[in-house]
Amino acid sequence: MKGKSIQKICIIFLLVLGATATQASAAAFTVGINGGENYTSIQEAVNNSQNGDTIVVSPGIYIENVNVTKELAIVSKTDVSGDRANRTYVIGAIPANDVFSIKSNNVKITGFHIMGGPSGIDAYKEVGIYLEGVQGCSLSNNTLMLNDVGIGLENSQGNFLDNNQICLGSTGIILSRSNENKLSNNLVETNDEGILLDNSTNNTLMNNTAKSNDIGLLLGTSRTNMLENNSISKNSYGVVLENMAESNTLTNNSLSMNGLGIYLRGATSNMIFLNKFFNFINAVDEGTNSWNSSSAGNKWKDYNGTDADGNGIGDTPYVVNQTTGSIDYMPLANNVSSNNQ
16 A cells, blocks of 8 residues: 555656646747846847747847757747837848757747848858758748848758748748748749749748749759749749759749749759749740640640630640640630639
């Protein structure tokens, strides 16, 4: 009986200890520049936090570079769409260093205006939010401007980038050797490159907007990515696939008012269907790619074929490149919306 009583006491002690540990891992800290908060700098709060903690940052201008090596949620107290006096700005203190450097899984960054100031040293030297070797991170509702790279992922997988705005940089978003990430509802505008995938696979780009960049979306040496429902407009090049970019799928995207809608060079076995092409030059294909699914192709501004049977599919193919056999055999008739196919 005595042994059983001791056993029960030990079990109760462990349960209480576990509950205490759980509570400790879910602490919340506040940061403010005017005093009255737990800390006056984001980095100081990070240094004194534990995995699972939340750091809430009050509006103001924070001039610092933040290194995160713990599983934390770092959130602005106010939304990025608020008036300027109620926004939370983080400006890199050292221009050549990343503003936020994330080297831990499951980090959340949301609601910040992030500025680094291009270093002028290397096109990819400084990054607004840099994720290296991580997974399960969430970056949402941030505005990044005047960074060499807005958001950069290196050797990272399973992360979520949603509703961020990136402008006035070299590259808006870059994924390098990064797989199975989801990019949705992001706006990349007035960059050299809007979104760049380099040697990256199985990523999903959905409902993003790329406009007024030199190149809207660029895939190099990247395979089996899905590009769906993106709006790509007013770029010099809308979409570029190059250097063995293979087996990617582009569907239900809108490409309009670009100098060249889509350019495929050294890219093969990509599927391109149910997209809208309304550009000065719609498509150049120097490889062997498929321009229609088994049921429908794309809508082309300059397609002049007829649809005698009224099934929404043009009666004659749309030729992209006769020499390479790049042909849309099932172009959408111009009186039919691709969203209805």
